[in-house]
Amino acid sequence: MKLVPAALEQHVNRVDRQRALIIGISTGLVAVWSVYRVFWSVYLSLTYDFVFGSLVFPIVLWGVICVAAGLTSAAFIVRYLSDSTADSPQR
Numbered sequence: 001m002k003l004v005p006a007a008l009e010q011h012v013n014r015v016d017r018q019r020a021l022i023i024g025i026s027t028g029l030v031a032v033w034s035v036y037r038v039f040w041s042v043y044l045s046l047t048y049d050f051v052f053g054s055l056v057f058p059i060v061l062w063g064v065i066c067v068a069a070g071l072t073s074a075a076f077i078v079r080y081l082s083d084s085t086a087d088s089p090q091r
Contacts, residue, residue, distance in 0.1 A: 004075045012079045024076035027069045034066030 004012065015023070041059045045052040 004071070008075065012075050015076070015079065017080055020076045020079040024073050024080055027076065028073035031066050031069035031073055034062045034069060037062040038066060 002009070012020070038059055041055045041062065045055045045059070
């Protein structure tokens, strides 16, 4: 199952394996932080009805950031996990 389109996969495959791991972990942390922010905003909007209107924009914004960071993290982690034998020197 392909996670990213072929054009983006070509760009991801150009990145070094170690750098792909660093980018994957970093964007994964951003995705986790975004999920926390979305859940916290939803909790506040359900608890206090008067702040729901002011929290619509942050919920949508952090939701979009979460999806983008999650897909980016998955693409780079898959890049790191694949081709482990291609980067090692041949004997």
